[in-house]
Amino acid sequence: MADAVLQSARSALKEERFFDGVQLINSALEAQQAIVIKPGSGGYAAEAATEVDNQEILQNPEAFLMRVLPSLQSSQRQLLADLFALRTDLLIGLGALKRAVLDISAALLLTPENEAMSIKKMQIEGLLKSGASSVGSAKTPTTIITGFLGAGKTTLLNYILDVNHGKKIAIIENEFGEVGIDDALLNTKSAVTEENIIEMNNGCICCTVRGDLIAGLKKLHKQTTGKGKPLDGIIIETTGLADPAPVAQTFFADDFVSANMVLDGILTVVDAKHIVGQLQEEKPQGAVNEAVEQIAFADRILLNKTDLVGEADLLKVEAEIRHINKTAAIRKTQNSRVDMDFILGIKAFSLEKILMQISQNLEEELVAEHGSGHGDHGGHGGHGHEGHAHSHSHDEDCEECGHSTHRRHDYRVSSVGIQRDREVQKDKLDTFISWLVQNKGPDLYRSKGVLAVNGMSHKFVFHAVHMQFSGKPQEPWREGEKRQCKMVFIGKNLDREELNKKFDECLVK
Numbered sequence: 409m410a411d412a413v414l415q416s417a418r419s420a421l422k423e424e425r426f427f428d429g430v431q432l433i434n435s436a437l438e439a440q441q442a443i444v445i446k447p448g449s450g451g452y453a454a455e456a457a458t459e460v461d462n463q464e465i466l467q468n469p470e471a472f473l474m475r476v477l478p479s480l481q482s483s484q485r486q487l488l489a490d491l492f493a494l495r496t497d498l499l500i501g502l503g504a505l506k507r508a509v510l511d512i513s514a515a516l517l518l519t520p521e522n523e524a525m526s527i528k529k530m531q532i533e534g535l536l537k538s539g540a541s542s543v544g545s546a547k548t549p550t551t552i553i554t555g556f557l558g559a560g561k562t563t564l565l566n567y568i569l570d571v572n573h574g575k576k577i578a579i580i581e582n583e584f585g586e587v588g589i590d591d592a593l594l595n596t597k598s599a600v601t602e603e604n605i606i607e608m609n610n611g612c613i614c615c616t617v618r619g620d621l622i623a624g625l626k627k628l629h630k631q632t633t634g635k636g637k638p639l640d641g642i643i644i645e646t647t648g649l650a651d652p653a654p655v656a657q658t659f660f661a662d663d664f665v666s667a668n669m670v671l672d673g674i675l676t677v678v679d680a681k682h683i684v685g686q687l688q689e690e691k692p693q694g695a696v697n698e699a700v701e702q703i704a705f706a707d708r709i710l711l712n713k714t715d716l717v718g719e720a721d722l723l724k725v726e727a728e729i730r731h732i733n734k735t736a737a738i739r740k741t742q743n744s745r746v747d748m749d750f751i752l753g754i755k756a757f758s759l760e761k762i763l764m765q766i767s768q769n770l771e772e773e774l775v776a777e778h779g780s781g782h783g784d785h786g787g788h789g790g791h792g793h794e795g796h797a798h799s800h801s802h803d804e805d806c807e808e809c810g811h812s813t814h815r816r817h818d819y820r821v822s823s824v825g826i827q828r829d830r831e832v833q834k835d836k837l838d839t840f841i842s843w844l845v846q847n848k849g850p851d852l853y854r855s856k857g858v859l860a861v862n863g864m865s866h867k868f869v870f871h872a873v874h875m876q877f878s879g880k881p882q883e884p885w886r887e888g889e890k891r892q893c894k895m896v897f898i899g900k901n902l903d904r905e906e907l908n909k910k911f912d913e914c915l916v917k
């Protein structure tokens with residue numbers, strides 16, 4: 409049985425079906441874990457009833473092996489070593505070098521005398537290092553297009569391909585596993601399919617990346633940049649019901665992808681006529697409303713099919729969108745006809761854009777707080793501006809300012825902006841960030857910010873998709889420039905007061 413799996417996985421490796429191969433090995437490893445921890449099998453107690461423990465062999469192989477090693481028979485050791493060694497090669501194929509190091513370490517733990525394996529481990533570590541240092545300016549900008557079924561994504565793609573923008577762009581679609589690539593410019597195929605998701609680190613759903621996407625991007629890279637014909641851009645279209653998070657996280661979590669591609673922005677196409685219904689559709693408890701998520705994730709929004717609604721309704725739709733995402737720029741379109749500049753090369757993760765989005769968020773919060781609309785409250789506690797503690801929920805009348813509020817649908821998704829004209833202390837900031845990603849990661853769709861860190865000459869710029877956090881010092885503070893911290897969090901069930909309080913603990917006293 410295990411031999412048959414090994415054989416099939418070897419064929420998958422040979423045929424570059426890396427993701428299939430990983431899946432095969434994963435099932436075999438899980439089966440081996442079940443055998444090893446079976447009650448009465450000795451050694452490891454069968455306490456591993458939880459899902460996390462059931463996956464330990466996949467997620468933390470070294471820890472698992474350390475526990476069971478003494479009770480393994482030699483044939484079991486050899487089989488596990490073979491499985492880990494093969495998964496190492498498959499992960500290298502996927503560009504998941506960090507994971508490959510974990511697997512080869514596990515294989516070495518089982519067969520420490522294997523010299524070839526030790527050398528291979530050093531080679532992978534070397535590759536990892538060179539990958540990190542070769543990060544240059546030649547990364548291919550990549551745009552993720554998302555949007556509900558029928559919103560106009562394909563219409564947009566066709567428009568992009570038709571329009572004479574002079575750019576060499578590849579398109580990856582995941583619908584029906586097809587790939588449409590600008591054939592006039594490229595002659596390659598790579599498929600992205602629904603079920604191809606691999607877990608990268610701790611098995612949390614929001615840390616998944618698209619293994620199939622990594623394979624597709626690698627292939628594309630090989631056929632273009634690898635042949636001296638680099639692309640100007642890549643567009644990934646997600647299916648109407650796909651969660652954009654794993655696609656976006658691929659750009660932060662995978663070594664190969666982050667070394668060669670850069671996420672330019674997330675674009676959401678919205679059907680102006682149907683979006684409000686889609687947003688307000690009741691889902692079973694615990695289930696996400698994809699339309700809400702897609703808007704929460706967006707850097708840019710195309711409010712499409714404007715021919716089907718009147719001006720007054722359009723304003724209402726815009727207000728609903730703003731209720732969920734205060735920072736994304738919105739453009740009204742018909743048949744997804746839009747300036748290429750609005751959607752391509754937007755550099756949504758640059759310092760300039762992050763600052764622009766944060767300012768927009770803070771402005772919108774002020775308008776929501778004191779403007780006539782009175783419906784745009786995030787719904788949790790006081791606002792983040794210094795000097796503004798005033799707040800009330802959607803359903804309350806506001807005695808303080810005399811406005812009556814109307815009932816607004818509670819999406820449980822909101823944006824929280826924080827601005828402080830003070831510096832943060834580095835060690836406390838680290839604690840805040842760990843708290844944030846560990847406790848709030850699953851609920852935090854997007855976060856971005858520019859911080860003044862005590863003793864740091866440069867602005868510390870960060871952004872995150874769920875728990876994938878990326879931050880580094882950029883651009884120096886100019887002389888006389890006010891050192892301040894600005895950030896925005898977009899997510900579900902955000903507790904504005906708690907975020908403010910926790911962040912305030914980082915400020916230099």
Ligand SMILES: Nc1nc2c(ncn2[C@@H]2O[C@H](COP(=O)(O)OP(=O)(O)OP(=O)(O)O)[C@@H](O)[C@H]2O)c(=O)[nH]1
Nearest residue numbers: 556557558559560561562563648712713742743744
């Ligand atoms: N009236 C009107 N129809 C539009 C507009 N834009 C797109 N359509 C039509 O809406 C339908 C759906 O558009 P698509 O581009 O296929 O939508 P999609 O988001 O790719 O849909 P899925 O692939 O199902 O997720 C098509 O018949 C389009 O011709 C528009 O601005 N106005």
